[in-house]
Amino acid sequence: MAWNLQSDRPIYAQLVEEIQRRIVTGVYPAGSRLPAVRELAVEASVNPNTMQRALAKLEEDGLLYTQRTSGRFVTEETERIMQAKEEMAADLIRRFIESMGTLGYTSEQAMELIKKQKEEEQCKI
Amino acid sequence: MAWNLQSDRPIYAQLVEEIQRRIVTGVYPAGSRLPAVRELAVEASVNPNTMQRALAKLEEDGLLYTQRTSGRFVTEETERIMQAKEEMAADLIRRFIESMGTLGYTSEQAMELIKKQKEEEQCKI
DNA sequence: ATTATTGTATTAGGCTCTTAATACAATAAT
DNA sequence: ATTATTGTATTAAGAGCCTAATACAATAAT
Numbered sequence: 001m002a003w004n005l006q007s008d009r010p011i012y013a014q015l016v017e018e019i020q021r022r023i024v025t026g027v028y029p030a031g032s033r034l035p036a037v038r039e040l041a042v043e044a045s046v047n048p049n050t051m052q053r054a055l056a057k058l059e060e061d062g063l064l065y066t067q068r069t070s071g072r073f074v075t076e077e078t079e080r081i082m083q084a085k086e087e088m089a090a091d092l093i094r095r096f097i098e099s100m101g102t103l104g105y106t107s108e109q110a111m112e113l114i115k116k117q118k119e120e121e122q123c124k125i
Numbered sequence: 126m127a128w129n130l131q132s133d134r135p136i137y138a139q140l141v142e143e144i145q146r147r148i149v150t151g152v153y154p155a156g157s158r159l160p161a162v163r164e165l166a167v168e169a170s171v172n173p174n175t176m177q178r179a180l181a182k183l184e185e186d187g188l189l190y191t192q193r194t195s196g197r198f199v200t201e202e203t204e205r206i207m208q209a210k211e212e213m214a215a216d217l218i219r220r221f222i223e224s225m226g227t228l229g230y231t232s233e234q235a236m237e238l239i240k241k242q243k244e245e246e247q248c249k250i
Numbered sequence: 251a252t253t254a255t256t257g258t259a260t261t262a263g264g265c266t267c268t269t270a271a272t273a274c275a276a277t278a279a280t
Numbered sequence: 281a282t283t284a285t286t287g288t289a290t291t292a293a294g295a296g297c298c299t300a301a302t303a304c305a306a307t308a309a310t
Contacts, residue, residue, distance in 0.1 A: 009134060010297065025229050036256065047299045052258075069256040069307040089228055093235070093242050096221040103214055104150050107243050110218070111236050117218050118232050132296095135267060161286065172269045177288075194277040194286040 001027065003044040011046055015054035018044075023063055023074055024085035031076045034064070126152065128169040136171055140179035143169075148188055148199055149210035156201045159189070 001022070005014050022028045034040065034055075041051040055072060058064045062080055066072050075081065100110045126147070130139050147153045159165065159180075166176040180197060183189045187205055191197050200206065225235045 008138065012297080013133065021227055025227070037258090038256090049259095049300090050298060053297095055257095066257070067307095068305085071256060085228065089225065089230065089238060090242070092221060092224050092228075093238055096217060097239065097242070099217050100214065102146055102150070103210065103217075105214065107239055111239055113214060113218055114222065114232055114236055117215070117222070137267080162288090163286090174270090174289095175268060178267095180287095191287065192277095193275085196286060 005044065005046070012050050012053045012057075015044060015046065015051060016057050019054060019058060020063065020084065020088070023058075024081055024088065028074050030074050030078050030081055032074050033070070034072045034074065036071060130169065130171070137175050137178045137182075140169060140171065140176060141182050144179060144183060145188065145209065145213070148183075149206055149213065153199050155199050155203050155206055157199050158195070159197045159199065161196060 003015075003018055005011055019028070028034060035043065037052050037055065038048050040055075041048040044051065055064060059066060059072075061084075062077075063075055063084060064072050065075060097107055097110065100107075105113070128140075128143055130136055144153070153159060160168065162177050162180060163173050165180075166173040169176065180189060184191060184197075186209075187202075188200055188209060189197050190200060222232055222235065225232075230238070
């Protein structure tokens with residue numbers, strides 16, 4: 001599991017996204033315990049403070065909760081997790097369509113281009 | 126024409142994207158003269174230095190060129206402009222499919238969701 | 251009781267981005 | 281020739297992000 005952090009955007013924001021991605025895809029299952037802040041920080045090669053900041057945000061969003069000295073856990077509310085996943089996808093779609101729109105492409109044209117790009121991928125393999 | 130600058134990403138990078146968008150969509154036609162740095166800076170509500178930085182990048186990319194005291198102009202090479210447009214679209218698609226992939230969606234599912242989202246848009250109107 | 255592990259808070263410093271205020275350089279317009 | 285307009289460069293200051301180094305607080309494990 002790579003963290004793939006870029007320097008063109010705040011790191012803590014990228015950490016939030018990556019952890020959220022791991023939650024909604026089941027890498028960190030509902031109810032499971034997360035690695036400790038310090039462990040996660042080492043794994044992602046960031047400062048514990050930065051990781052802490054990201055985790056605090058996810059807690060604020062209700063995807064994580066803390067048990068003082070046992071550690072942090074993914075929420076047991078699977079409904080909340082599915083909702084987060086759908087929101088993430090909807091957001092990606094909305095932003096994609098909007099960006100393609102400003103370039104002058106309709107959703108239909110966008111879907112056509114996705115098909116084409118996929119066909120090209122097929123040839124590569 | 127709005128600039129829509131966000132605070133979660135370097136402003137100069139957003140300026141590059143917006144000006145590039147205006148070039149490839151013909152808002153700033155091939156060969157035409159751009160407003161002066163200071164004018165653009167006022168229009169976008171940013172510091173002239175920041176706008177200068179964005180323009181220098183676009184010049185480096187070959188989409189603009191400078192005539193010392195007459196101003197800056199969009200390249201006359203329409204081929205270069207079309208290429209830039211296609212690159213921008215391809216990049217958006219690649220990143221979109223990649224992000225949807227990390228969420229567990231295939232390109233087919235992504236296209237399905239685009240369709241659905243579009244149908245919902247229809248209902249709203 | 252003691253120890254280790256957990257989350258959390260604080261302080262200092264460096265880095266990049268952004269703004270602000272100038273100044274300079276070149277040339278088109280007058 | 282003079283003036284105005286163009287791009288460009290410089291310096292200083294402030295804000296946000298990140299790291300580093302600590303220290304503290306709570307509790308599970310021993």
